[in-house]
Amino acid sequence: MKNLKKIILATIFTCLIAPVFAQKASWIWYPGDFDIYMSNVMQNRRTERGSFFPVFWKMDSHYVLVDFHKEFNLAQAEEVKLFVEGTYNVKIDGQAISGFPTSIQIPAGKHKLSLKVYNQAHVPAIFVQGKTVVSDESWLTTFEDKEWIDASGKTSDKSGTTFVSAGSWNLTDPMILPSQFKLPVVAHSAIKTEKVNNGFVVDFGKETFGFIKVHGLKGKGRLSIYYGESKEEALSINKCETLDNLDIDLVQKKDSVMPLSKAFRYVNYQSESGVSVDSISMLYEYAPVTERGSFKSSDAELNKIYEVAKYTFHLNTREFFIDGIKRDRWVWSGDAYQSYLMNYYSFFDAPTVKRTLLAQRGKDPVTAHINTIMDYSFYWFLGIYDYYKFTGDQKFVQDIYPRMQSLMTYIDGRKNKNGLLEWMPGDWIFIDWADKLSKDGEVSFEQLLYARSLETMVLCAKLANDVESAAKYDKQAKEIKSKIFERYWNQDKSALVHSRINDQPTDNVTRYANMFGIFFDYFTPEQKLAVKKNVLLNDNIAKITTPYMRFYELEALCAMGEQPYVLKEMKNYWGGMLKLGATSFWEEYNPDKKGTEHLEMYGRPFGKSLCHAWGASPIYLLGKYYLGVQPETPGYETYTIEPNLGGLEWMEGKVPTANGDISVYCSQKEIKVSSATGTGKLRIKSKSKPVVKGAEVKEVSKELYEIKIEKGKEYKVKYSG
Template identity: 55%
Template sequence: MCAVTIQVGDLYAQPRGSNLTADAPAGQATWIWYPGDYAVWLANKMQNRRTERGAFLPVFWKMDSHYVLVEFHKDINLSHPDTIQIAVEGRYNVKIDGKAITGNLKTIQLPKGQHRLSLKVYNQAAVPAIYVKGNQVISDGSWQVTFEDKEWIDASGKASDKSGTTYEHAGYWNFNTAANKPSAFQLQTVPASPVKRTVLPSGSVLLDFGKETFGFIRLKEVSGKGVVNIYYGESKAEALSRDSCETLDRIEFTTPVNNFDTTTASTKAFRYVQIDAPKAVKIGQVDMLYEYAPVTSRGAFSCSDSLINKIWQVAAYTLHLNTREFFIDGIKRDRWIWSGDANQSFLMNYYLYFDQPTVKRTLYALRGKDPVTSHINTIMDYSFYWFMAVKDYYEYSGDAELVKTIYPKMQTLMRYCLSRTDKDGFMEGLSGDWVFIDWADHLTKKGALSFEQLLFCQSLETMAICANVCGDKAGAKKYQNLASQLKAKLFSVFWDSERHAFIHRIFKGKKDEAVFRYTNMFALLLGYLSPVQRKEVITHVLLNNQVQAIHTPYMRFYELAALCVADSQKVVTREIKSYWGGMLQKGATSFWEEYDPAAKGDAQYAMYGRPFGKSLCHAWGASPIYLLGKYYLGVQPTSPGYKTYEVKPALGGLKWIKGSVPFAKGDIQIYCDQKQIKVKTTGQTEKGTLIFHSRTQPRTNLGTIKQTSEQAYTLELHTGQQYVVNYEAI
């Protein structure tokens, strides 16, 4: 692994290293396993690290396990004999053409001709995995795997050739040498030192690392005997509060040590650390090992406003901290994989990293195994976000293979959802269901909520899209019919023409005519509204201060996206500067789980009935990455995998913007001011479309500008060309 240097004084420097989040290169041998199993196993390890003040705190939902016995095989046609090397995680056997071989199983001789090479692997502790490397034969995603091969042998000794076994393509990541075992995976670390050290009146030491960070604390040159207590804080007040800080460590030296170095057993999130040691224990220096996933930042954004630039940088750092083995919610408290949080991280990722493997691992980990016994994370809306995340991943990446692999699990989860609908086809929170939506006052959640039906409808439409990808025409028709029926009921029951908006819910047959932002802004985002309804929702809900405001970055993500869809980027610019800029004024070095501008002093850190319960580094706080990439630079795919795409830049009141948006096989670079637009695409794509408005007749150095309506124009874009359009912004 590459060495990485972090300048702690550079508040938002992101480390650069080998990109462990990339998939294995084509044609290279790599460790393989049953698809999704490594994600399930790794998620179990990660999510069970959570502690609260030293007490183990496991997740609230069912945890699954990997399949412990897996059969791998590959049909090959060798032009000449091949010697292959085999490495395996677990006990295993090897068969060539159905016949088990004995002796040395690490080096196998394969004769010329057609053969089936098979390995069956058992591993209870870690994921059964294999690595095969020869001149002609390598382990990769083309291998077939199953967790039950249903093999049988008749009385003559002949093995079955038609067992009805379901095979899948092998899963893999980028463990590309025999020595690089999947079970040994760890995130990278690099030393970092505090920027300030203060001796407190009590004699303990307060360390300030200058910013929100994550990792292990190292005590160096320790001498003596006794107990060292370590109190962590995302804020100074938290680190100083020995009785209320969310996380702590206790290191006990039961026998005297001399010049001894030690590292805490687990990672923590902090900016401040209080070290309390008895007089009998002397500590030389204290620093940390910063732990990180070495993702590569491919996206970029800058503009004429220095505050917006800083907000983008802090948002990128926030997402970086919460990008670990998976996309997690926050680094201090939960450190779990929540579907609603992850869905937003996926979208931000498409504009910063375009890291596909972490998305896939997170999708697999969230879904787990059959049978389905509850909603994902036990939350109804989080099941729906998971469906929607699969659709988004396919649209951004074009990865049909993932859709085909995960589609059966989509079917069983949707079957569970459909089994819990009421007589009208609506979904309500039943026993064991958590209906979340958002942290908000006065938001009643009993009955059939319009918001949940809207997400349910979008999930059914996702099922229809994925069914078509998988060639399931009957399934596509069924799911689309269900979606159409539900959509019609949604409008007939919940749309209120007098209020010009969707009402909140029906409970015990009666309508709750309260209007909240949630359903209305999602209907706008998803394109469910007619032109007239669209104007009504913008005027009577989104721009109406009488409708209850949203206070969490979680739902501000969608609210501001909806305003951008409504071409209200100037409003969004003001909101970003006020809301995220407000956190910076409060001293934030990463963005928070929730922000109330009215909260003063230490009260701003309270949540869940605890004085420091709020996460000050929460993934959903990083939404400016997505907003500025998709709705200011204006880039999004219009067919799966950016085969076609659009660029629709919007200044939003800024004098100029520039940046880069990544996709799987390239990137799109944009510059826009009030007089000129520049676009250049690199990599593999079919074509793009620049969409813009101009007061005057625009001119271009390449291609032909087409006028689509009054003051509206388009220009076809092709890869490798630098397009320069002179125009006059409206």
């Protein structure tokens, strides 16, 4: 009875207090500022053998003085609590409140609450919590008032101030300042320990990431810790990429956690005489995203590839989408662009996409390409294009549009006399890691990305109601596309050539522009077939060895209906890494290499990343081109499902969307579909008309049928594949 009474009283108390805090508050800041700040913090954690390794590009900073305000119409007076990171003042209806209040009373009626915050070290941020007065992204903010006062002391009635919606990461604990943000950790133990020299090598069983914790540390002298994605790397005390050295002077045993998280599977810890260690474990650091997408099939090896790809991708999903967990841990735009696409078929975590796009872009003025790489600026635009397609989030596009304009203005200013782009001082033309890949002259690949980026500007200008600019970008896009086919298409080779040098096209044909031309849908149907035959399926064209560009090559083949071929390629390529013992997928894989050659890159014996985000592309390929799910209109308002077994006996999985999952099962005789969102269109290739209850089967063309999919319903279709 006593416990029951406590439960009843607690329930009554909860019911009474719940309405008081019915609306949820969050820490807010000037949009993009915390993203830039945290990316600076994260990217400057990189070390190489104990030395600080800074990024190659300009790093921006947050605005140090920011104004926040919002108008409220209160039915009754309200007590409002204030939490601020920085020095601040508070105004109600323009009247300052003395001191640094942590709680204020706002009278009933219409009022404007304003806070102005200064913070040089960290991002100016506020957390406001009342019953209805709460801080969220509906607040307006600016970094410059542009106000003036006349001789009488009157403040101007007009202002040139530009106010924008506040930014937020949904940080909802007022007692934890934004600058204290950290990813969560969980304790993990090693699975194997063996004695080596004056210490031990421990194996955590698979590639992982986190903080090493030393247990029972005691004595006087040095403890050295050598990290390795491979055992060979951990044992190579002179060549391993990352390490820690600790000078110890402890009489009593103590546990110690290393200050920086690192990537490893193996850890080799060696101590001088006089220093003892009981054992080591780790604190696994992770992004708390939800695994929503799934895939399983009749092929056990493919299932393993999918699971390892998903693990690889999760490891490289942190505060932002990064390239790899061992070496760079930087926000590279080309790597991140592929991560966005994988994300839409796994976590569907829109906030991480947005914060990565904001962090990459930084602040005006633009003085260089993103990451200093021409193609990476274009991938940034493409990331926004796809973000809108998958999420339907028009507000984010409108908010980031001015930053898109200024970057495009910078790019437009670097065209040559032919109206095309080529290398200029300060540029890095990357394309791919490939031997003897020319970057000279006007490279066709860069022009294709430029055209697509201009098409993105057309879309976003329309969403931002900038009709005049939309027309300008549309004209530019059409001009560039026209030049691409006038100047790079070689009729004899039935392909786009790689480049033009000194105003003359070269004879060199590479895969890059040609495969992008397929899934950009820039080719005619006849050109697509010719490119597939003469380029993509032609062994005489230089092969691609990085998962980075294999991503696009296999996508182009899938877009051409080559799923059986792509399935074999996935099993050979990613399965090849698994056969060599990979527990996560690599930055580069060349099956012709042997033994420790697989660990080499950049002229260093262990320079290669064995856990690289761009190695996880099967997630995207299997979701989009095998389960066959993709949006037709933004945010999956309408979508298509076109399953393609590609030689599998059966497959099943889920594709996440902003409003729920789309589930697909497909065998050689049956398809099952259900969806929590939008209106779909199931497209089936069948020798005879499919049979389904409760839905109409429409014949589109010979042996191709469509069935309308409505949300909340389950469909079971019999067909003859």
